[in-house]
Amino acid sequence: MTDQKNREANRDSNREAGGDARPAGERAAPLAIEVEGLCKRYGDHEAVRNLSFSVRAGEVVGFLGPNGAGKTTVMRILTGFLPATDGTARIAGHDVFSDPIAARRAIGYLPETPPLYPEMTPASYVDFVARLKDVPRAKRRAAVDRALERCGLASVRGREIRQLSKGYRQRVGLAQAIVHDPQVLVLDEPTVGLDPIQIREIRALIADLSRSGHQTVILSTHILPEVEAICQRVILIGRGQKVLDQPLAELTKGGVALEEVFTRVMTRDAADAVEKGAA
Amino acid sequence: MRHTLTIASRELRSLFLSPVAYVVLTLWSVIAGTFFLVSLLTFHERQLQLQQFQMLEQIETMNLNDNLIEPFIGSMWVIVLFLLPAVTMGLVASEKANGTDELLLTSPITIWDIVLGKFLAGVEFVTILTAIAGFFPALLFHYGEPELGKTLAGMLCLWLVSVTYVAVGVFASSVTRNQLVAFIFTFVLLLILGMMLPFIVDISMSGSGVAADSKVAEVVRWMATGSHVDRMLQGLIDTGDLAYYAVASAIFLVLSKTVIESARWR
Numbered sequence: 075m076t077d078q079k080n081r082e083a084n085r086d087s088n089r090e091a092g093g094d095a096r097p098a099g100e101r102a103a104p105l106a107i108e109v110e111g112l113c114k115r116y117g118d119h120e121a122v123r124n125l126s127f128s129v130r131a132g133e134v135v136g137f138l139g140p141n142g143a144g145k146t147t148v149m150r151i152l153t154g155f156l157p158a159t160d161g162t163a164r165i166a167g168h169d170v171f172s173d174p175i176a177a178r179r180a181i182g183y184l185p186e187t188p189p190l191y192p193e194m195t196p197a198s199y200v201d202f203v204a205r206l207k208d209v210p211r212a213k214r215r216a217a218v219d220r221a222l223e224r225c226g227l228a229s230v231r232g233r234e235i236r237q238l239s240k241g242y243r244q245r246v247g248l249a250q251a252i253v254h255d256p257q258v259l260v261l262d263e264p265t266v267g268l269d270p271i272q273i274r275e276i277r278a279l280i281a282d283l284s285r286s287g288h289q290t291v292i293l294s295t296h297i298l299p300e301v302e303a304i305c306q307r308v309i310l311i312g313r314g315q316k317v318l319d320q321p322l323a324e325l326t327k328g329g330v331a332l333e334e335v336f337t338r339v340m341t342r343d344a345a346d347a348v349e350k351g352a353a
Numbered sequence: 354m355r356h357t358l359t360i361a362s363r364e365l366r367s368l369f370l371s372p373v374a375y376v377v378l379t380l381w382s383v384i385a386g387t388f389f390l391v392s393l394l395t396f397h398e399r400q401l402q403l404q405q406f407q408m409l410e411q412i413e414t415m416n417l418n419d420n421l422i423e424p425f426i427g428s429m430w431v432i433v434l435f436l437l438p439a440v441t442m443g444l445v446a447s448e449k450a451n452g453t454d455e456l457l458l459t460s461p462i463t464i465w466d467i468v469l470g471k472f473l474a475g476v477e478f479v480t481i482l483t484a485i486a487g488f489f490p491a492l493l494f495h496y497g498e499p500e501l502g503k504t505l506a507g508m509l510c511l512w513l514v515s516v517t518y519v520a521v522g523v524f525a526s527s528v529t530r531n532q533l534v535a536f537i538f539t540f541v542l543l544l545i546l547g548m549m550l551p552f553i554v555d556i557s558m559s560g561s562g563v564a565a566d567s568k569v570a571e572v573v574r575w576m577a578t579g580s581h582v583d584r585m586l587q588g589l590i591d592t593g594d595l596a597y598y599a600v601a602s603a604i605f606l607v608l609s610k611t612v613i614e615s616a617r618w619r
Contacts, residue, residue, distance in 0.1 A: 208461060
């Protein structure tokens with residue numbers, strides 16, 4: 075009960091934040107992420123097909139799709155880990171292919187499996203990442219402390235990462251992503267494999283990040299309540315293509331559950347594919 | 354440059370948080386101590402022998418550098434070949450196994466920062482190894498009068514061979530995510546580079562009827578580490594030998610960079 079209330083409160087505050095940003099934002103807020111005609115082929119397999127979308131600064135976007143839809147691939151291209159076969163992607167105005175260093179500096183990235191060194195402590199690990207991400211020396215200590223604090227890691231900052239529970243490791247991954255206060259936060263399935271309490275904590279943290287900061291967040295998931303809890307907009311992809319791109323408020327207008335929308339769209343998409351295949 | 358140092362210092366710290374570094378350091382110390390002792394006893398025995406047979410002329414020519422330090426370092430660089438793969442195997446391979454390559458490759462750093470950072474960490478480690486080995490010849494300065502220059506040239510030689518082999522290790526570690534594969538690959542490469550090349554020349558020459566002094570044979574011999582060790586151990590620092598270490602290191606570092614870069618396109 076309280077959980078639901080919390081969620082509703084979160085959603086409301088997000089809507090408000092979105093509402094604040096939008097009227098002025100349509101023109102004023104710069105584009106934080108611009109993707110145009112993105113394609114990625116692995117051999118014969120087309121993981122991403124002609125994908126285009128954009129995200130305004132300060133938006134929290136849910137990147138939704140069934141497993142294997144190409145979410146991770148898109149995120150890896152955005153962060154510069156994988157090169158695209160075709161198309162362009164810009165982060166805070168920097169092309170990820172031609173100006174990778176500037177683009178990466180603007181990004182905080184939590185991959186599907188948090189990239190941790192098990193023998194390090196959260197404090198030394200986050201400090202290492204802060205150095206990699208060019209946090210100025212004078213601000214580094216404070217930045218590291220703040221990231222650990224926000225992710226609730228202050229009590230385990232000196233423990234070895236290998237001894238930490240999965241939930242804590244996920245938080246270390248998140249702390250690593252936010253330490254340099256990036257303009258764009260890319261989170262790949264940030265709550266997968268966590269227990270319900272940890273999931274709620276991580277969600278609260280993400281909601282807190284988007285509310286307090288100027289941060290743009292794009293997070294991938296296939297858990298629908300997650301999107302309802304923290305996102306303002308939904309981009310749905312299936313088999314590497316964009317299927318839907320709408321504000322959450324419009325989608326669930328009239329009390330329609332997101333799950334219904336999702337199932338409807340995905341089955342329609344699958345039917346289209348079968349038709350195309352038959353023709 | 355700053356990022357190179359960041360990566361190197363993290364790597365070195367992690368190396369010392371794992372047991373591998375301590376196992377290698379212990380083995381190295383024990384082996385160095387044993388070899389030194391053997392060299393010392395051999396030296397002493399030979400001296401007694403010569404005295405017994407009144408071969409004064411030969412006693413005159415015996416000295417600590419040529420008859421003790423040189424054979425000692427001459428065997429230590431071969432030990433590097435056996436121990437170093439254990440240290441370098443994880444340099445890049447463990448990043449891939451941990452998934453931390455995704456962090457490094459999405460950070461605002463270049464691939465050269467990664468390669469040189471790993472190389473530098475390895476270089477720092479072999480500097481410690483060289484210092485440990487150097488402790489034993491240094492003892493001799495307390496009891497006798499070896500030539501300082503010649504001794505230092507020998508230590509430099511040991512260090513340069515180790516540094517070159519670190520570059521080989523970085524390369525072998527970057528082609529795989531499996532540390533065991535990296536270990537074996539490094540070991541095989543070092544074995545070829547360090548020991549087998551001259552034999553390969555001899556064997557293939559005797560079969561194909563190509564003269565042993567042909568250009569090909571010359572180049573292959575040049576590639577062998579062994580042919581750049583002897584002169585330096587005798588105290589002769591030759592630019593050609595220095596160039597060998599520099600070129601070999603550079604080649605393997607460029608290869609590492611290429612491998613890491615091309616892995617993303619697959």
